[in-house]
Amino acid sequence: MELTGAQALIKSLEQEGVETVFGLPGGAILPVYDPLIDSTIRHILVRHEQGAGHMAEGYALATGRAGVAIVTSGPGATNIVTPIANAHMDSTPLVVITGQVPTGSIGSDAFQECDITGITSGITKHNFLVKSAAELPRAIAAAFHLATTGRPGPVLVDVPKDVSQSKMEWWWPSGIEDLDLPGYHPDVELDDDAVAAAIALIEVAQRPVLYVGGGTLKSRASKELLAFAERTNMPVVTTLMARGAFPDSHPQHLGMPGMHGFYTAVTAMQKSDLLISLGARFDDRVTGRLDGFAPDAKIIHVDIDRAEFNKVRRADVALHGQVAAIISALDAGLKKTSKYESWWRQLRDWQASYPLAYDEPVADGPLRPQAVVEAIAQRAEPGTIVAAGVGQHQMWAAQHWRYEEPGTWINSGGAGTMGFGVPAAIGAKVGRPDRTVWAIDGDGCFQMTAQELVTARSEGIPIKVAILNNAYLGMVRQWQEMFYDERYSEVYLSPDLPDYVKWAEAMGCVGLRATNLDEMKRVIDEANSINDVPVVIDFRTDATEKVFPMVPSGETNDAIMVHPSQRGGAS
Amino acid sequence: MSPAAEPFVGATSSTPVRHHILSVLVENKAGALSRIAGLFARRGFNIYSLAVAPAERHQRFSRVTIVVDAESAPLEQIVGQLEKLVNVVAISDLAPRNALERELLIATIQVDVNNRRALLNDIESLGASIVDVDAFGLTVMLAGTPGACDELERRLDNYDEVDIHRTGRVALPRLGPRLVD
Numbered sequence: 023m024e025l026t027g028a029q030a031l032i033k034s035l036e037q038e039g040v041e042t043v044f045g046l047p048g049g050a051i052l053p054v055y056d057p058l059i060d061s062t063i064r065h066i067l068v069r070h071e072q073g074a075g076h077m078a079e080g081y082a083l084a085t086g087r088a089g090v091a092i093v094t095s096g097p098g099a100t101n102i103v104t105p106i107a108n109a110h111m112d113s114t115p116l117v118v119i120t121g122q123v124p125t126g127s128i129g130s131d132a133f134q135e136c137d138i139t140g141i142t143s144g145i146t147k148h149n150f151l152v153k154s155a156a157e158l159p160r161a162i163a164a165a166f167h168l169a170t171t172g173r174p175g176p177v178l179v180d181v182p183k184d185v186s187q188s189k190m191e192w193w194w195p196s197g198i199e200d201l202d203l204p205g206y207h208p209d210v211e212l213d214d215d216a217v218a219a220a221i222a223l224i225e226v227a228q229r230p231v232l233y234v235g236g237g238t239l240k241s242r243a244s245k246e247l248l249a250f251a252e253r254t255n256m257p258v259v260t261t262l263m264a265r266g267a268f269p270d271s272h273p274q275h276l277g278m279p280g281m282h283g284f285y286t287a288v289t290a291m292q293k294s295d296l297l298i299s300l301g302a303r304f305d306d307r308v309t310g311r312l313d314g315f316a317p318d319a320k321i322i323h324v325d326i327d328r329a330e331f332n333k334v335r336r337a338d339v340a341l342h343g344q345v346a347a348i349i350s351a352l353d354a355g356l357k358k359t360s361k362y363e364s365w366w367r368q369l370r371d372w373q374a375s376y377p378l379a380y381d382e383p384v385a386d387g388p389l390r391p392q393a394v395v396e397a398i399a400q401r402a403e404p405g406t407i408v409a410a411g412v413g414q415h416q417m418w419a420a421q422h423w424r425y426e427e428p429g430t431w432i433n434s435g436g437a438g439t440m441g442f443g444v445p446a447a448i449g450a451k452v453g454r455p456d457r458t459v460w461a462i463d464g465d466g467c468f469q470m471t472a473q474e475l476v477t478a479r480s481e482g483i484p485i486k487v488a489i490l491n492n493a494y495l496g497m498v499r500q501w502q503e504m505f506y507d508e509r510y511s512e513v514y515l516s517p518d519l520p521d522y523v524k525w526a527e528a529m530g531c532v533g534l535r536a537t538n539l540d541e542m543k544r545v546i547d548e549a550n551s552i553n554d555v556p557v558v559i560d561f562r563t564d565a566t567e568k569v570f571p572m573v574p575s576g577e578t579n580d581a582i583m584v585h586p587s588q589r590g591g592a593s
Numbered sequence: 594m595s596p597a598a599e600p601f602v603g604a605t606s607s608t609p610v611r612h613h614i615l616s617v618l619v620e621n622k623a624g625a626l627s628r629i630a631g632l633f634a635r636r637g638f639n640i641y642s643l644a645v646a647p648a649e650r651h652q653r654f655s656r657v658t659i660v661v662d663a664e665s666a667p668l669e670q671i672v673g674q675l676e677k678l679v680n681v682v683a684i685s686d687l688a689p690r691n692a693l694e695r696e697l698l699i700a701t702i703q704v705d706v707n708n709r710r711a712l713l714n715d716i717e718s719l720g721a722s723i724v725d726v727d728a729f730g731l732t733v734m735l736a737g738t739p740g741a742c743d744e745l746e747r748r749l750d751n752y753d754e755v756d757i758h759r760t761g762r763v764a765l766p767r768l769g770p771r772l773v774d
Contacts, residue, residue, distance in 0.1 A: 148679040329673030
């Protein structure tokens with residue numbers, strides 16, 4: 023069967039089981055958009071290529087499958103660089119297809135030419151510049167294989183216009199061995215000696231903590247984790263990237279660690295004598311100042327990426343492989359378990375002394391942003407998916423919502439990409455149309471990518487957006503208040519410029535506003551009753567609210583600052 | 594693979610601190626070398642020298658020999674990050690004490706016919722050879738250990754007009770005891 027490169031590209035995506043792609047056409051990718059008309063694949067036309075990338079990420083994080091984006095060359099490609107970098111930091115499986123100028127023009131500074139494989143070589147797991155139509159099926163199959171196996175990540179396939187226009191005889195790789203990836207071996211043999219060494223450490227530990235990272239979700243290891251945690255009675259913390267990997271309602275769950283982590287989660291790690299890291303990477307936002315991090319803890323480091331071992335913190339035992347398989351191996355080999363009674367007494371004591379706290383809500387506004395998150399959560403059906411941007415609202419959404427299952431928390435972790443929330447929520451809703459999806463956003467973030475609500479309305483993707491509108495770039499404001507003598511430099515945004523309600527309405531969405539507790543409950547109920555169009559709520563929140571607990575930058579986690587109402591006691 | 598760098602053996606003036614030799618087999622694909630160079634740059638790993646050539650009698654793979662500074666980053670990190678490059682097929686890590694290292698130096702020295710005595714002595718004593726000559730100067734070549742190349746370079750410092758090119762080193766593991774002595 024003779025096909026054009028463009029037809030082969032679309033057929034390759036169909037072969038990979040792709041149901042939805044996010045994109046925006048342009049000159050160099052034009053040939054690829056023609057066969058899309060005849061394909062079963064749903065194309066969602068975004069308003070900015072960054073939106074396509076974040077939607078693909080949201081889709082991937084909600085479904086566990088690779089998200090796919092298609093954009094054109096030059097600025098189309100550079101506009102999706104931020105989502106690619108974001109996906110690279112958070113190990114999100116993504117396949118990004120970019121148009122490129124014809125092969126004969128590459129290197130000539132042609133119109134809309136840019137070296138996107140060069141630009142993205144440091145922020146992709148791998149990328150391809152396809153030189154002939156016959157290579158396309160293999161490149162697409164390899165891209166999906168690379169994106170979704172081992173440590174997942176973004177893969178970019180750059181397709182010159184003449185490649186998509188030329189003819190090829192259709193073929194499809196017969197299997198992984200046919201992908202021509204002699205340097206890629208994602209399957210790892212379990213090291214029995216290392217498993218035994220880990221078990222020996224576990225059997226003598228008095229104060230262990232299961233330090234659960236995003237790799238636990240990527241490895242789909244939640245079931246194994248739950249069984250292992252319950253059998254061993256070990257406390258669990260879930261990092262920002264792992265919210266939902268272990269139920270928040272579980273009594274062994276101490277919550278999120280890190281710079282804005284729960285006091286007990288942070289302190290348990292600090293005082294632990296054994297940290298079992300499950301797909302976590304000792305990020306600086308978790309460890310605080312490294313030389314004072316968990317000084318008495320031995321480290322069992324479980325990761326699919328060997329380069330994570332000893333990168334930040336020396337591992338006493340490094341266990342290379344999939345988290346799920348390694349938890350099962352530990353579970354099978356472990357003979358002696360403990361109840362850790364005195365450890366739990368200590369942990370319960372901390373939990374009682376330092377629960378998550380915020381200022382009492384006042385009846386007549388301004389709203390406490392934490393209370394808004396809790397009110398939405400209380401009125402949300404189980405399984406609701408939450409997507410966030412980056413900043414204070416993200417931390418409140420991570421702290422005050424209870425995540426019970428994988429794929430319900432979608433955020434930008436490593437890269438900290440403002441504007442991630444709205445498009446990621448759209449992508450999540452496309453991937454999980456059966457679920458309610460809330461974007462909990464900040465006013466600063468919302469202004470970066472809000473135009474994708476036009477996409478949501480026109481494509482019939484009814485997400486709900488809660489803007490915690492404090493009229494500031496709130497996290498920066500918090501730092502300026504606490505560490506720069508309240509000298510507020512370029513952080514004020516105004517609560518009503520833009521008018522978020524009118525803006526929402528102009529984009530075909532329902533726009534609502536709440537300035538006090540009564541309105542807050544009413545508009546949340548109203549938003550929950552609307553299921554056909556996107557809803558945007560402008561919650562007017564208190565600009566002076568800060569995220570606590572907080573470990574000040576550059577300090578050890580022992581310096582954790584709890585909410586002012588809890589200070590004065592032991593710490 | 595041992596995580597710690599070997600204590601430094603075989604110091605030369607061009608590799609004054611601990612170094613390791615990584616022999617990296619890569620797919621001979623567009624951009625593969627730039628991925629390696631880019632990785633070293635963005636992770637802050639220092640390279641002393643880098644030599645590349647097609648490997649194993651066909652064009653599918655290239656051999657990249659990289660002399661890395663094992664103090665700029667732990668060798669385990671450098672190897673671990675290199676392994677993640679999809680085009681990298683195999684990495685062998687040679688501690689200097691286990692490696693047979695060789696390098697090629699060529700140099701053109703502008704020195705007239707009447708003043709070549711000392712230079713010819715140096716060339717002879719270091720095992721270098723003369724590969725080109727005219728009335729105004731000569732070109733010499735030394736294929737030898739990095740230390741020998743350093744020594745020749747040091748002696749050539751005495752001349753005013755010298756153009757020295759070095760290839761960077763290539764290396765193979767030393768043969769086992771069964772074959773030595």
